[in-house]
Amino acid sequence: MGRWEPNARERLAKAALDLYSERGYEQTTVAEIAGRAGLTERTYFRHYADKREVLFGGSDVLRELFVTAVAETPGSAAPIDAVAAGLETVAAEFVDREHSRKRQSVIAANAELQERELIKLASLSAALAEALRGRGIGEPAASLTAEAGIAVFKIGFERWIVAAEERTLAELMRESLVELRTAVTAGGQVGETAVM
Template sequence: MGRWEPNARERLAKAALELYSERGYEQTTVAEIARLAGLTERTFFRHYADKREVLFGGSSGLQELFVNAVALAPGAAAPIDAMAAGLEAVSEVFVDRREYSRQRYAVVAAHAELQERELIKLASLSAALADALRGRGVTEPAASLTAEAGVAVFKVGFERWIAAAEERTMAQVIRESLDELKAVTAGG
């Protein structure tokens, strides 16, 4: 087995998604994921806490990127414009990942346990974004409202981007979703 080969984390994630898509989440074991990836169960658990987490392994990096982009937006930027900077940065992560994202979304949507994990990750993201906005001097409730709105734009934009007929980039869909939110809040 190629235990020490590079990209073990990515190989495990790819193998898990393949098996979850083919056989179902409940029917797939960690041993099967590791075997398909050409690794051991021990290696799996070095990278992921459980078989759910393999689908959410990139969430901490995504959160860090999003939060940093919001925190580093130009100082004079309005809160929603700082959030737009974060959304733009996050969109870049998904370049060339539409098919993977579609498969992952389908697996998560089919299982309540995975949906719950997804909601927990989104709540954590919102809290971190609100902290970043407060760090920029945005007061409450504006910081929390802007963070929740940013997560909603991300979620809605992502779901639109993975739609079968969608061909635009995620950045384009996210920008359009943010513009729609701005129009709604402006009374348009």
């Protein structure tokens, strides 16, 4: 019977991120990650399917938080306001800016990881659209609102991890949402271009 190791999942995630930052994603092996964490490869594979997934281990939790917040918003709320409530809930989970910077740097340096990040965002958008449909929002409004929410999340996050940035992720997402609302309601006056 194997020995129980406290915080194995977190230790593996930290070891992986440190090694990916130091040596590069491609040059790092699962054995090295497990060794850095003081664990075995077998333990690694109990927690993560491959060396890529260690960077995306929180995706399910993020999706659940977002979807639950959208679903629990009062029924009278506009779809974008329900998504805004989800953004607030998710933003509260992002407290370690340095970790997020480091993770994003590793992802930006590898095409395979960039692809996995896009898949994560697409999955999150699909889950949000489903939550909005569950609130009685029809198509294409549900999908459009979900995609807009993910764009606000993505832009807010990219701004948050900039080295000189001091505002919280929630503040930056609120600001991005205001910018989106302004762009949509401005009637095309700012930077207007002909469509079709």
